Amino acid sequence: MSETTTQTARGWADSTPPYPRHDVAPGIVHIGVGGFHRAHQAMYVDRLLRADPQAPWTICGVGVLPGDRRMRDALASQDHLYTLTLKHPDGAVETHTMGAIVDLLVAPDDPAAVIEAMAAPTTKIVSLTITEGGYNISSTTGEFALDDPAVVADLAPNAVPRTVFGLVVEALRRRRERGATSFTLMSCDNIPGNGDMARGVFTTFARAVDPGLAEWIDLHTTFPNSMVDRITPATPPDLAAEVRGRTGIVDAWPVVAEPFTQWVLEDDFVDGRPAFEDVGVQMVADVEPYELMKLRLLNAGHQTLCYAGYLLGYRAVADATRDPLIAGLLRAYMQTEGRPSLPPVPGVDLDEYIDTLIERFSNDAIGDTVARLCAESSDRIPQWMVPVVRERLAAGGSVDISAAVIATWTRYAEGVDEDGTPIDVVDRRAEQLTPLARDSRDDPRAFVGVRDLFGDLVDDPRFMDPYTRVLTSLRQNGTRATLEGLLRDR
Numbered sequence: 001m002s003e004t005t006t007q008t009a010r011g012w013a014d015s016t017p018p019y020p021r022h023d024v025a026p027g028i029v030h031i032g033v034g035g036f037h038r039a040h041q042a043m044y045v046d047r048l049l050r051a052d053p054q055a056p057w058t059i060c061g062v063g064v065l066p067g068d069r070r071m072r073d074a075l076a077s078q079d080h081l082y083t084l085t086l087k088h089p090d091g092a093v094e095t096h097t098m099g100a101i102v103d104l105l106v107a108p109d110d111p112a113a114v115i116e117a118m119a120a121p122t123t124k125i126v127s128l129t130i131t132e133g134g135y136n137i138s139s140t141t142g143e144f145a146l147d148d149p150a151v152v153a154d155l156a157p158n159a160v161p162r163t164v165f166g167l168v169v170e171a172l173r174r175r176r177e178r179g180a181t182s183f184t185l186m187s188c189d190n191i192p193g194n195g196d197m198a199r200g201v202f203t204t205f206a207r208a209v210d211p212g213l214a215e216w217i218d219l220h221t222t223f224p225n226s227m228v229d230r231i232t233p234a235t236p237p238d239l240a241a242e243v244r245g246r247t248g249i250v251d252a253w254p255v256v257a258e259p260f261t262q263w264v265l266e267d268d269f270v271d272g273r274p275a276f277e278d279v280g281v282q283m284v285a286d287v288e289p290y291e292l293m294k295l296r297l298l299n300a301g302h303q304t305l306c307y308a309g310y311l312l313g314y315r316a317v318a319d320a321t322r323d324p325l326i327a328g329l330l331r332a333y334m335q336t337e338g339r340p341s342l343p344p345v346p347g348v349d350l351d352e353y354i355d356t357l358i359e360r361f362s363n364d365a366i367g368d369t370v371a372r373l374c375a376e377s378s379d380r381i382p383q384w385m386v387p388v389v390r391e392r393l394a395a396g397g398s399v400d401i402s403a404a405v406i407a408t409w410t411r412y413a414e415g416v417d418e419d420g421t422p423i424d425v426v427d428r429r430a431e432q433l434t435p436l437a438r439d440s441r442d443d444p445r446a447f448v449g450v451r452d453l454f455g456d457l458v459d460d461p462r463f464m465d466p467y468t469r470v471l472t473s474l475r476q477n478g479t480r481a482t483l484e485g486l487l488r489d490r
Contacts (some may be wrong), residue, residue, distance in 0.1 A: 006193055006313075009250035010404035011249035011250055012078060012097070012249055013448070015249065017046065017049065017081075017097060017098070017099030019050060019053035019099070020053060020054075022102060024056045024058070024213060025056075025120060025122040025123075026058045026059055026060040026103065026117075026123065027056045027057070027123065027124045028057055028059045028125045028126075028272075029062060029118050029123050029125070029126045030061050030062065030101075030126075030128070030129070031062045031063075031126065031129075031164055031167075031168075032064070032128055032129040032134070033061035033063060033129075033132045034129060034266065035061070035234065035255050036083060036129055036228075036230070036232045036420070036435075037129045037188070038101070038174065038255045039084055039128060039230055039232040039256075040188070040232070040257075040263065041188055041228075041230055042100045042101055042260060043060060043098060044200070044276065044279050045057055045058070045100035045346070046096075046099060046281050047096045047280070048100075051278060055274065055275075055339045056122070056426060057101050058100055058415050059102065060101075060102065060103045060105065060117050061075075061104040061105070062114050062167075063105070063107065064108075064130075064163070064167070066162050068106050069106050071253055072104045072109045072445075073103065073254035074253040075101070075104050075253065077103040077252060078250075078252060079103045079426075080462075081097055081099055082097070082251055082254060083096065083098070083249055083251045083254045084096055084098050084241065084254075084255050084256075085242075085255070085257075086255065086256075086257055086258065086259045087256060087257075087258065087363070087366055088259050088363075088365065088443065089363040091241040093246070095243055095246060097249070097254065102184070104158045105117060107161075107167060108162070109289060110336075111160055111161055111162065115161065115167055115170050116171075116174075118167070118168065119171040119175055119180075119418035120477070121175075121181070124269075124271045124273070125186055125269070126171070126185050126187060127186040127188055127222065127444070128164070128185070128186070128187045129189055129239050130164055130187060130189060132191055132376070132379045132383065134164065135189075135191070135201050136151060136163075136165070136201060137197075139429075139453075140452060142202045144200065144204040144206070145259060146205075150163050151166075151205065154166035165205040166205070168202060168286055169205055169213070169217075171183075171204045172216075172217055173209070176213060178424060180223040181220070182216075182222075182270050182325070183221070183271065184201065184222045184223075184268075184269045184270050184273070185199075185221055185223050186224055186226065187223070187225075188226055188228050190228065190295075191383065192291060192292070192295055192387075193225055193288075193291075194225055194305060194470060194476070195224045195228060195266065195268075196223065196366055196434055197234065198222040198223045199218075199221075202223075203217055206329070220270065221270060222241040222265035222269060222270045224265060225265075225287040226264065226265045226266070226287060226291075227254055227264040227265075227287050227290045227291040227294050228262070229260070229261065229264050229294050229298065230261040230262070231257065231258045231260070231360060231363075231366055231368055232256070232257040232258075233256065233257075233366055233369065234369055235253065235255060236256065236450040239254050239256055240252070240253075240254055258366050260356070261361055262282075263279070263280070263282065263288040263397050264277075264281075264282040264284055264291070265281050265284070266283075266284060266287045267283045272340075275485050278465065284388070288343075289342070289343060289345045289346065289426075290348075292341075292342055292343065293342055293348065293350070293353065296338045296341055296342060296384065296387070296388050297338050297339070297342075297357060298345065298357055298396050300310065300333070300388060301319075301330055301338070301357055301382040302361075303315070303332045303333035303373070303380060303384060303405055304329055304330055304405050305320050305361065305373070306320075306370050306374045307332055307405070307408035307411070307412040307484060308320075308329060308408045308411045308479055309321075309323070309326055309370045309372060310370045310374055310423070311408065311411060311412060311417060311418060311474070311479040312325075312479050312480060314366070314370055315370055316364060316369060316370065317366075317368040318364030318366070318368070319364065320360065320364055321358060323392050325480065325483045325484065325487065326483075328487045329344075329401065329410075329483060330361070330487075331354070332401050332456065332487060332490060333401040333402065334354045334357070336398070336401065336490075337388055337392055337397070337398070337399060337401050337402050338388055339354070340392065340395070340397060341388045341392055342396075348447075362455050371424075371426070374412060374426070375424065375427065376428065377427055378428065378429040378433060379425050379455060381409060381453070382453045385402055385405060385455070386454060388402055389402045389406075389457060390455070390457075393462055393463065394462060399462065399466065400466045400486070401461050401486075403467040403470065404467075404470040404482075404486055406448065407467050407468075407471040407474060408447055408470075408474065410440055410471055411437070411474045411475070413425055413433050413436075413447070413473065414438050414458070415430075415437075415438075418479065433447065433450070437451075441475065444467070444471060444472075445465070447482060448463075448464075448467065449488065468485065473485065
C-alpha cells in the first residue's frame with residue numbers, strides 16, 4: 001500500500017495542509033519535540049506556511065534521548081502529520097492537522113545525521129525545548145557543569161557527540177570550518193533569560209572544545225530570548241480515540257492544548273527569520289517584562305495552587321481552582337506579591353491578565369493535573385517564586401502568601417498527605433528534600449536552609465516568621481483551616 005493510500009485510509013487525506021512540505025530543505029531544526037513544541041512553535045510555523053506556502057521554514061525535529069524513538073516511529077508512520085486539539089472552557093472542541101514538522105531524527109541512532117542537519121546552510125534556526133533541567137546547570141555553582149559524566153564523555157578526543165551541547169557545538173564547528181554563516185540558536189524553554197542561558201552554556205562547552213570556536217560562536221551566533229505560554233498537558237490515553245471518532249483521523253500521537261497561546265520573541269536573528277509577527281508572535285526588543293509577568297504570575301501561580309490543592313485532595317487543576325480557597329489564595333498572591341514585583345509590561349492590562357489566568361486554570365476540558373504542576377519543584381520554586389520573595393523583601397513588602405506557598409511545598413515534600421496516604425514526590429532532588437521536609441517538623445529551618453534553592457531566606461525573620469507559622473498550622477490544623485485563617489487575616 002502506498003503512503004498516499006495509507007494516509008487516505010487513516011483519514012489524513014482530506015486534512016493534509018495546503019502547502020508543499022517536502023519541496024525544500026527545512027529552515028529550522030528543533031531539538032526536543034514534545035507536546036509543547038508541537039502545540040506552540042510548530043503551530044505558529046504551520047500558520048506561517050498556510051499564509052505563505054513557499055516560505056522555507058519547515059521543521060526537522062531532533063530527539064536526544066532513546067525514548068524519543070517512540071515518537072519518531074509514531075510520526076513517521078503518518079508522514080509526520082499530527083493533530084492539535086484545542087479545548088475551550090465552554091466545551092467547544094476544535095482539531096487541526098499540523099504539517100510544519102517534516103522529519104524527526106533521533107540522535108542516539110544517527111548523531112551524524114543530526115549534526116549535518118544543523119550544519120546544512122539551509123538551516124537558519126536551531127531551536128530548543130529541552131526543559132528547565134536540560135541546560136546542565138550545577139546546583140552548587142550555578143554554572144554549566146563541565147564535570148557532568150555525559151559532558152565529560154562528549155569532550156573526550158574524537159568522541160561522537162551524544163549531548164545536545166556536543167551535537168550543537170559540533171554543527172557550529174563545521175559551519176565555521178566550511179565558511180558558512182552561523183545559525184540562530186533559539187531557546188523556547190520556560191526559563192528566565194532563556195537565550196542568555198543558552199549562550200552561556202553552549203559557549204562554555206565550546207570553550208572546553210576550542211577557545212577559538214567559542215569566540216566565533218560568541219561573535220557570530222545570536223541567542224534571542226523568548227517568553228512562551230500555552231498550557232499543554234501530557235497527551236491523555238483517550239485522546240486518539242476521541243480524535244478518530246470526531247474526525248476519522250487515526251493519529252498515533254495527538255496533542256491537546258488550551259486555546260490561549262502567547263509567544264514573545266526578541267528580534268535578534270543572524271541569518272533571516274520567519275515572518276512570525278504575521279502569525280501572532282510578538283516581536284520585541286526586550287522580552288524581560290513579558291517573561292517576568294508570565295513566570296511570576298502564571299508559573300508561580302501554578303505553584304501557589306498545586307501543593308495546597310493536592311493536600312486538599314484535588315487531582316485536577318480545574319477542580320482545585322474552582323475551590324474558593326484556592327482561587328482566593330491565587331488572587332492574593334498574584335495581586336499583592338507577584339504583581340508588585342513586576343516592571344511595567346507594555347500593552348498589557350495586568351488585572352485582565354490575572355483574570356484570564358484564573359479562567360485558564362479553571363478549564364477542566366484540558367485535563368491538566370495537579371501532579372504535573374507539583375513535579376520537579378526544586379527546579380521551579382527557585383526560579384519562579386524565590387525571586388519574588390527577594391524583591392518584595394528588598395522593597396520592604398509583605399511575603400506572607402509566598403512564604404505560605406513554600407510552606408505548602410515543604411508539607412507536600414514530606415511524601416504523605418493528610419490522610420496518611422503516600423505522595424509520589426517527583427523531583428530529581430527528592431532523596432535529599434523529603435528527609436529535610438520531615439526534619440522541619442522539629443526544626444523549621446531544615447527545608448528552607450538548602451541555600452542553593454533558597455539563598456539566605458532562612459536568615460530573614462520577615463520570611464521565616466510567616467513560613468513557620470503556616471507550616472506549623474498545616475500540621476496542626478490541616479490545609480483547609482490554614483488557608484481559611486491566612487485569607488481571613490488579610
